[in-house]
């Protein structure tokens with residue numbers, strides 16, 4: 001994206017570099033990121049600063065960041081169109097996050113369901129970063145004056161808070177930040193666990209059969225789908241109390257582009273065993289070319305480095321403008 005690019009709307013989004021990027025991340029977020037690249041000025045990041053709210057092993061962390069970077073390019077992020085950088089390479093994020101912390105209320109942060117969930121899961125490490133995480137996410141978005149933020153439903157509350165922080169700041173100092181809107185895809189907004197389809201598919205789930213990783217081997221993917229929890233009705237159709245089948249139909253629809261009706265018609269009279277095998281096979285076919293591209297990219301460190309450096313330079317120039325404006329409005333002395 002060039003800085004003089006025609007006035008398309010601006011999109012910003014980011015994903016944490018956890019060791020496993022799941023089918024939920026792909027269908028809920030990444031697939032949309034790729035589709036949006038032609039119609040918007042998109043800026044994307046690997047949110048590595050966010051990732052240390054839980055303890056990371058240094059060696060594995062470094063590798064996970066690079067893996068995530070390579071994997072997203074393998075999924076179709078085109079750095080020529082969409083700057084795609086590593087968050088910790090662009091210092092304006094941490095700086096604006098501090099400023100926004102001072103315009104975010106304790107009560108607001110206490111109400112974040114992700115904070116409540118994660119503090120339960122990591123009761124031995126409820127650190128201040130976990131608590132103030134949404135101010136950093138707000139900084140990520142507001143620095144680029146984003147119009148739209150593609151996310152899954154689980155991040156909606158953080159986006160609402162971002163809007164509130166931005167409106168509060170604008171209310172005090174005059175128009176400074178554009179107020180962003182969530183962009184939630186029609187399909188894939190919430191991919192559920194294969195083992196407990198009332199919960200979202202999450203890489204932090206201890207039951208490895210509950211999620212599918214984009215880099216899982218074909219036979220692992222097939223095994224996980226064959227074990228997916230369903231119901232006793234044995235009819236492939238969307239319905240109440242059929243969370244497992246609803247989720248599998250949703251996944252099938254996302255990966256093949258077929259509508260729910262088309263899928264229902266195709267599996268009329270067939271059992272759940274056949275359907276689960278078909279969903280597994282469709283997912284395997286979807287991720288196969290991504291995995292092949294990933295293997296090539298991860299071996300080419302020089303190429304990756306060139307892409308993340310170039311993107312970080314661009315992101316720094318753009319975000320510095322917003323940060324300078326913010327600092328001036330607050331009353332800081334210019335450097």
Ligand code: TYM
Nearest residue numbers: 013014015016024025028029047151152189190191200201
């Ligand atoms: P993260 O890394 O947990 O997830 C990345 C994206 O994937 C979506 N997602 C899902 N969508 C559908 N079904 C699921 N089961 C599922 N699981 C995850 C998430 O909604 C998200 O869009 N805080 C963010 C990362 C972040 C960010 C940002 C996002 C940092 N700064 C600025 C947008 C804008 C996070 O932890 O997402």
